[in-house]
Amino acid sequence: MSQGFSIPRFKLPRLFSAIGPHLPQWPHSLALATALNAAAKTGLLPADSLLPLEGRSFVVEVIDAGGQASFCYRDGLFRPLLSAPTAPDLSFRANLSAFLQLLARQEDPDTLFFKRELSVSGDTELGLVVKNMLDAIEWPQWPVLSSVTRFRHQPFD
Amino acid sequence: MVARQKIPELICPAGSLPALKAAVDNGADAVYLGYRDDTNARNFAGLNFDHKAMVEGIRYAQSRRRQVLMAINTFAQPGRAADWRRAVDGAADLGVDAVILADVGLLDYASKTHPDLRLHLSVQGSATSYEAVNFAQREFGIRRAVLPRVLTLAQVETVIRHTTVAIEVFGFGSLCVMNEGRCWLSSYATGESPNTVGACSPAKYVKWERSPGRMSTRLNGILIDRFADDEPAGYPTLCKGRFEVDGATYYALEEPTSLNVLEILPAIAAIGVAAIKVEGRQRSPTYVAQVTRTLRAALDELARGDRPFQAKAAWRTELAKVAEGSQVTLGAYNRPWR
Numbered sequence: 488m489s490q491g492f493s494i495p496r497f498k499l500p501r502l503f504s505a506i507g508p509h510l511p512q513w514p515h516s517l518a519l520a521t522a523l524n525a526a527a528k529t530g531l532l533p534a535d536s537l538l539p540l541e542g543r544s545f546v547v548e549v550i551d552a553g554g555q556a557s558f559c560y561r562d563g564l565f566r567p568l569l570s571a572p573t574a575p576d577l578s579f580r581a582n583l584s585a586f587l588q589l590l591a592r593q594e595d596p597d598t599l600f601f602k603r604e605l606s607v608s609g610d611t612e613l614g615l616v617v618k619n620m621l622d623a624i625e626w627p628q629w630p631v632l633s634s635v636t637r638f639r640h641q642p643f644d
Numbered sequence: 645m646v647a648r649q650k651i652p653e654l655i656c657p658a659g660s661l662p663a664l665k666a667a668v669d670n671g672a673d674a675v676y677l678g679y680r681d682d683t684n685a686r687n688f689a690g691l692n693f694d695h696k697a698m699v700e701g702i703r704y705a706q707s708r709r710r711q712v713l714m715a716i717n718t719f720a721q722p723g724r725a726a727d728w729r730r731a732v733d734g735a736a737d738l739g740v741d742a743v744i745l746a747d748v749g750l751l752d753y754a755s756k757t758h759p760d761l762r763l764h765l766s767v768q769g770s771a772t773s774y775e776a777v778n779f780a781q782r783e784f785g786i787r788r789a790v791l792p793r794v795l796t797l798a799q800v801e802t803v804i805r806h807t808t809v810a811i812e813v814f815g816f817g818s819l820c821v822m823n824e825g826r827c828w829l830s831s832y833a834t835g836e837s838p839n840t841v842g843a844c845s846p847a848k849y850v851k852w853e854r855s856p857g858r859m860s861t862r863l864n865g866i867l868i869d870r871f872a873d874d875e876p877a878g879y880p881t882l883c884k885g886r887f888e889v890d891g892a893t894y895y896a897l898e899e900p901t902s903l904n905v906l907e908i909l910p911a912i913a914a915i916g917v918a919a920i921k922v923e924g925r926q927r928s929p930t931y932v933a934q935v936t937r938t939l940r941a942a943l944d945e946l947a948r949g950d951r952p953f954q955a956k957a958a959w960r961t962e963l964a965k966v967a968e969g970s971q972v973t974l975g976a977y978n979r980p981w982r
């Protein structure tokens with residue numbers, strides 16, 4: 488239904504989840520932490536909504552890719568964690584396609600949760616803070632991104 | 645020219661600025677929103693509007709000729725009535741098109757202090773009869789009432805026939821039967837409920853526990869449901885839990901499901917419903933865009949009036965997809981019993 492590019496629901500071949508866990512997880516964690524810090528710095532992630540994240544640890548697990556990123560938020564910065572915490576404050580688990588659909592605002596997190604395509608464990612309230620923080624972001628209208636993230640009135644026919 | 649049929653207004657939820665813009669851009673006639681505190685019934689961490697976002701949201705909607713309704717629909721808590729009054733004063737200052745109130749004390753305050761402020765009676769106000777609606781009109785001058793989701797369509801029609809107050813009903817969204825606005829299930833389990841703190845089953849009491857092949861939901865330690873990996877899930881509210889009754893375990897109160905009036909839109913318009921409301925301020929801008937766009941298309945189709953209304957398969961699929969538990973219901977609207 489989205490105009491232009493739309494991310495289909497897919498699942499990576501098993502091969503990925505077999506190999507994934509054997510690869511170092513550190514680069515994903517670093518990449519994600521760097522991206523989040525950049526978003527915070529440009530004001531995309533508002534400073535006041537970051538406050539409740541202070542001192543908390545997070546794991547984002549991409550099931551079909553067999554990879555996970557672990558990071559924490561400390562002293563106002565997202566920091567990658569070398570090894571996954573045994574009991575993170577919050578963890579998200581989904582296949583790659585679900586994460587992409589979320590990021591592109593093509594699917595709603597609650598929809599994916601109801602359909603059991605996204606699972607959340609740990610501190611539920613922290614999960615809500617993160618979800619609402621991401622929902623409140625006003626994505627800049629870059630030409631390419633905007634076709635994915637903006638909503639227009641598109642009548643059905 | 646075929647006369648265009650009068651159709652209900654479409655009232656859509658806005659839990660954030662992007663959600664508000666999604667509603668406006670996709671054809672909502674009005675959006676409803678709330679402050680970031682317990683003066684409204686979706687007081688969730690990180691949700692709703694601070695002053696800056698509120699100003700921007702109102703400007704965005706009103707400059708596009710859409711209305712902004714502010715929900716101040718919880719009950720003033722002992723010793724803190726001033727917080728609720730301040731919320732009403734703020735709404736009047738900001739120039740919202742109406743406030744949605746439930747507390748009679750607050751309705752009284754608003755009608756006396758801000759005689760020009762348009763008042764809507766919230767679903768939490770629990771008016772299920774025309775007597776109750778007319779009482780609120782006589783005493784506080786309410787202009788619209790939102791009916792609880794416990795009435796059949798015939799009962800809604802009876803209310804409409806006996807009042808000059810515009811009537812709004814729920815059109816889509818998670819079903820909270822609320823026992824006519826007086827549900828205390830959440831308080832029973834957690835000590836907090838929508839009417840008091842502005843949230844049912846607050847997140848801080850919720851735990852999702854994953855074990856191989858299944859997920860369990862606990863509310864303040866009480867096991868309320870357990871799902872196999874392929875079973876659709878719902879919100880962690882007590883009313884949508886599975887319980888053991890006389891030896892059988894099942895959804896004893898309500899299933900995880902969403903109300904959807906798509907199939908009965910013509911009947912809703914015909915009995916004179918003034919507006920239909922979409923539930924879901926807690927949901928993302930994506931949901932708001934999807935539901936608003938779909939219902940706008942359906943209402944526009946109904947307004948044409950030149951051929952019998954038929955719900956399109958694409959509309960049904962889109963709405964079922966975003967529904968709680970991935971299923972929809974007509975709820976009380978078509979219940980044969982009263």
Ligand code: SF4
Binds near residue numbers: 844881882
């Ligand atoms: S327990 Fe269910 S019916 Fe009661 S307030 Fe919560 S969602 Fe509504």
